[in-house]
Amino acid sequence: MDRRKELIITGGFNVSPTEVEExxxxxxxxxxxxxxxxxxxxxxxxxxxxxxxxxxxxFSAEALRDYCRTRLAAYKVxxxxxxxxxxxxxLIGKVLRKDLREQLLKSA
Numbered sequence: 001m002d003r004r005k006e007l008i009i010t011g012g013f014n015v016s017p018t019e020v021e022e023x024x025x026x027x028x029x030x031x032x033x034x035x036x037x038x039x040x041x042x043x044x045x046x047x048x049x050x051x052x053x054x055x056x057x058x059f060s061a062e063a064l065r066d067y068c069r070t071r072l073a074a075y076k077v078x079x080x081x082x083x084x085x086x087x088x089x090x091l092i093g094k095v096l097r098k099d100l101r102e103q104l105l106k107s108a
Contacts, residue, residue: 006097008037010045013075017097020078023071024049027064029057034087036101038080038108049078050100052086059083082107 008015017035024033032052037045053059061081068077088099 006036008035008045008047010037010047011075013073015047015076020047020049020068020072020076023068024051024064024078026071027067029054029059030064032087034095034097034100035078036097036104038101038104046079047076048080048082048104050082050084050087050104053083080104 006017008017020035021033024030024035030051031054033049035047035049038048040046049064051059051064064081065077082104084103088096088103090096
């Protein structure tokens with residue numbers, strides 16, 4: 001049930017956060033990534049990502065989007081990408097998407 005709640009609906013299409021996270025983690029400068037939905041002003045949702053960069057890597061949101069565009073459908077590419085020092089995790093190591101979503105909403 002939790003996975004269904006995490007599904008992002010953007011432009012009438014379903015986006016699996018896990019699929020986008022796997023692509024982002026495949027980038028050589030990204031150590032870890034998590035994807036959540038954020039509300040848009042028109043009531044729809046957008047795909048947003050938080051990434052932990054590898055040591056010494058330079059962050060470029062556009063470079064990460066370009067990387068995603070070659071591996072994902074256009075509607076799955078994150079519209080917003082933020083760098084975070086670490087992802088919020090539970091005691092067993094699972095990413096706490098709800099906490100991450102709140103963190104991204106506060107920083108907007």
